[in-house]
Amino acid sequence: MKTIHVATTVNGDAVEFICAPEESLLDVLRNRLGLTGAKEGCGSGDCGACSITLDGRLVCSCLVLAAEAEGAEIGTIEGLAIGDALHPLQQAFIDHAALQCGICTPGILVAAKALLERNPDPTDTEIRYWLAGNLCRCTGYDKIIRAVQDAAKKMRAA
Amino acid sequence: MRYAKPETATDAARLLAAEPGVARVLAGGTDLLVQLKAGLVEPDLIVDIKHIAGLRDITPEAGGFRIGAAVSGAQLGEHAGVRALWPGVVEGVTLIGSTQVQGRATMAGNLCNGSPAADSVPALVAAGAVAQIAGPDGARDCPVLEIPLGPGRIALAKGEIIISILLPARPARSGDAYLRFTPRSEMDIGVASAAVALTLDDGGRVVAARVVLGAVAPTVRLVAPAAEALIGTRLEDGALAALAAACSAACSPIDDKRGTIAFRTEVAGVLARRAAVIAYHRAGGRK
Numbered sequence: 539m540k541t542i543h544v545a546t547t548v549n550g551d552a553v554e555f556i557c558a559p560e561e562s563l564l565d566v567l568r569n570r571l572g573l574t575g576a577k578e579g580c581g582s583g584d585c586g587a588c589s590i591t592l593d594g595r596l597v598c599s600c601l602v603l604a605a606e607a608e609g610a611e612i613g614t615i616e617g618l619a620i621g622d623a624l625h626p627l628q629q630a631f632i633d634h635a636a637l638q639c640g641i642c643t644p645g646i647l648v649a650a651k652a653l654l655e656r657n658p659d660p661t662d663t664e665i666r667y668w669l670a671g672n673l674c675r676c677t678g679y680d681k682i683i684r685a686v687q688d689a690a691k692k693m694r695a696a
Numbered sequence: 697m698r699y700a701k702p703e704t705a706t707d708a709a710r711l712l713a714a715e716p717g718v719a720r721v722l723a724g725g726t727d728l729l730v731q732l733k734a735g736l737v738e739p740d741l742i743v744d745i746k747h748i749a750g751l752r753d754i755t756p757e758a759g760g761f762r763i764g765a766a767v768s769g770a771q772l773g774e775h776a777g778v779r780a781l782w783p784g785v786v787e788g789v790t791l792i793g794s795t796q797v798q799g800r801a802t803m804a805g806n807l808c809n810g811s812p813a814a815d816s817v818p819a820l821v822a823a824g825a826v827a828q829i830a831g832p833d834g835a836r837d838c839p840v841l842e843i844p845l846g847p848g849r850i851a852l853a854k855g856e857i858i859i860s861i862l863l864p865a866r867p868a869r870s871g872d873a874y875l876r877f878t879p880r881s882e883m884d885i886g887v888a889s890a891a892v893a894l895t896l897d898d899g900g901r902v903v904a905a906r907v908v909l910g911a912v913a914p915t916v917r918l919v920a921p922a923a924e925a926l927i928g929t930r931l932e933d934g935a936l937a938a939l940a941a942a943c944s945a946a947c948s949p950i951d952d953k954r955g956t957i958a959f960r961t962e963v964a965g966v967l968a969r970r971a972a973v974i975a976y977h978r979a980g981g982r983k
Contacts (some may be wrong), residue, residue, distance in 0.1 A: 559699040559742065562729070582730045583726055583793070584794075595799035596796050597796050598796045598797070601726050602729070605699045649795065652795075670795070671794020671797065
């Protein structure tokens with residue numbers, strides 16, 4: 539099997555890696571780059587736990603071949619906090635107890651950040667539709683919606 | 697498995713044609729990577745078409761738009777021009793999957809996956825969309841209607857790829873719409889669906905119509921008698937009833953866990969009726 543050399547950008551940093559042609563971007567992030575924030579839930583694009591941004595688009599990293607990342611700009615959950623300062627979404631999820639087991643949380647945070655960049659003042663319905671591809675089996679979603687709304691409010695005021 | 701990212705359609709077609717083993721085209725990957733993961737396909741070659749010039753572009757052409765085969769649903773949904781011209785087509789494409797899936801999934805991929813329930817296909821057929829296909833011997837045009845042959849089967853020969861889909865110019869006083877039934881509002885596969893494209897005269901009478909059903913037959917179905925039921929009418933109750941009956945008569949669905957034959961047959965007519973009313977209003981008709 540021929541390996542592929544890939545040069546890409548992750549959270550603003552230039553990164554190079556070697557991968558197999560069939561390797562997913564999620565597997566490379568977790569297993570080769572040590573970025574274990576993105577989780578594998580279903581591995582088939584249904585649960586959203588592996589959400590990242592690829593050239594500014596929210597995608598499931600389990601449905602991207604690592605080889606496709608050549609020259610791309612990747613954003614992961616590890617890029618949300620700046621040093622020790624949590625992103626307003628991260629702080630709001632803590633304040634509102636919008637997580638229990640936490641497996642879905644990185645994907646939801648990355649997805650919610652992508653939403654607020656496009657729509658800083660979404661309705662609850664818009665948040666629910668945007669996050670329809672992020673499954674959570676613990677919280678029942680209401681706290682998640684409240685946390686996103688609270689973060690959006692603080693970000694608008696900032 | 698080898699991964700190739702050719703920069704021209706001709707190179708892509710040659711690579712696919714020359715591969716003695718199993719070859720697959722990669723655009724958005726939202727079907728292909730799921731199939732890889734499930735072990736349904738073990739390709740010897742994957743040809744990523746996203747680096748071919750123009751494949752990620754939406755280009756005005758002859759009053760319509762040419763949509764590159766690697767344009768994502770999200771990109772299409774953000775395009776005000778396409779939304780204004782063929783809102784039903786955009787509705788169909790943007791119903792597919794989640795926000796994450798929309799970030800990658802393509803209209804051409806949805807067509808080439810060959811699912812009878814493909815959400816983008818009925819409205820494309822109603823719009824009279826034409827796919828441009830590149831092959832080892834050059835390019836050809838093919839109406840979207842003629843591409844699906846059955847579940848998982850399409851009318852592309854070895855080495856052929858769709859490189860774009862042309863949404864034609866729309867006559868004045870025209871409108872289209874797409875509706876599907878799913879048990880839940882998001883992240884589901886259509887149990888039955890309907891697309892309608894209409895053109896009206898200046899008195900609000902239908903002068904041209906295309907009515908298309910999805911998920912109720914092995915392929916998308918263009919229902920000529922349903923269109924005929926609307927011609928010359930202002931979508932009066934009798935015309936809509938005739939439309940629904942013609943649609944139900946055109947169904948040959950399967951029974952499965954998502955819907956029975958009887959349910960799909962009835963709902964296809966109901967959806968066509970509702971989609972016709974939306975298309976009529978979008979065309980400027982009042983009723």
